[in-house]
Amino acid sequence: MHLSISLRMAVLAAPCVFAQAAAVAAPPPTSASAAAAWIRVGPAQQVALGVRVSAVQPASAIRVELPARVSVPASEQALVAAPVAGVVVRIDVGVGERVEAGAPLAEIDSAELAQMQREYAEASNQLALARSQLARDAALFDEGIIARSRLQRARALERDALVLQRQRALALRQAGGGNGLDGKARLRAPRAGVIAQSLVLPGQRVERAAPLLRISGSGALQLDIDASPQQAAGFDAGTPVTVPGWHARGVLRGRAPALGSGQRVLLRARLDEPGQLLPGTQVQALLQRPAPRGTWAVPPTALTDVGGAPVVLVRGAPGFRIVAVTPLARLPDAVLVQGPLRAGDQVASHGVVALKAAAGGPTP
Secondary structure (H helix, E strand, C coil): CCCCCCHHHHHHHCCCCCCCCCCCCCCCCCCHHHHCCEEECCHHHHHHCCCEEEECEECCEEEEEEEEEEECCHHHEEEEECCCCEEEEEECCCCCCEECCCCEEEEEECHHHHHHHHHHHHHHHHHHHHHHHHHHHHHHHHCCCCCHHHHHHHHHHHHHHHHHHHHHHHHHHHCCCCCCCCCEEEEECCCCEEEEEECCCCCCEECCCCEEEEEECCCCEEEEEEECHHHHCCCCCCCEEEECCCCEEEEEEEECCCCCHHHCEEEEEEEEECCCCCCCCEEEEEEEEECCCCEEEECHHHCEEECCEEEEEEECCCEEEEEECEEEEECCCCEEEECCCCCCCEEEEECHHHHHHHCCCCCC
16 A cells, blocks of 8 residues: 655645634645645555544533642731740640630740840830939929920930830830740730641740741631643633532632742632642642633544644545644543544544654654
């Protein structure tokens, strides 16, 4: 059986641009260029080459399953850190316990905090002296004994002392200390939630800003979905997302603007119905969107390339017609493509490499 032409010539003759309308049959090969889009091989040689075919199927939706991890949004978390260096003397909560905002969490014994309390006491004493001096100078000014400038200096000193005292009080409050000189920093919950992680033990020395506890809000969860750039293409914010087997569903919120490790794209979905999911669970997320008109599902082994262009080989009377297609999505058991195909077309799904080799074209 004679094979008429090389595959590279065939692809150059195949159409490369498709209208966004219903797929139609390719025009009959009435010209020399159309005839060049065929690999002419008869039934006997197809059997000898191990060629098998599969029917193309119309696709109404693009469904992709991708690995994902359940996490808690940053807006629903709080990290409790050590406000001062010291020794943890008490932990009042454990992992899994629910706390309300303001609930006591831990206590730190800190020499640094004792120094801050001493400075606050000094600032309070200075403020008291400044106010006493201002009261005396005001009385003397009213009696005409001192000049106005002296009264103004007393007022300025009182204002400076007040600012310093308020600044020391703010620092002390942020460090969790009281006004007394005890060196005890008492940490309280910044928000309501559940203790998700405890990072220290009583008796452990910590530095300023060392993480101690992590609090997670209850209810709100999200999915961090791992995808390749090709898989992520076409899935925009608002795309429905489900987690099969977990009774969970949500919507896609967006994607990372840059590739991460392994040249992967992070997609993030909000779970409106978390179902039975818990933070940290590894799942398969199902994303679905309507397929463009003229989308077809073909076996993964049917998609090949000729001259760098993706094509499928459609069986016809003379042999196999080379049809250029545009891949849209790769599924576990199929590839979704757009191209001039029609219902009932059968594409080569096995023996594709042998067909290309027999025709004198490049093989993968």
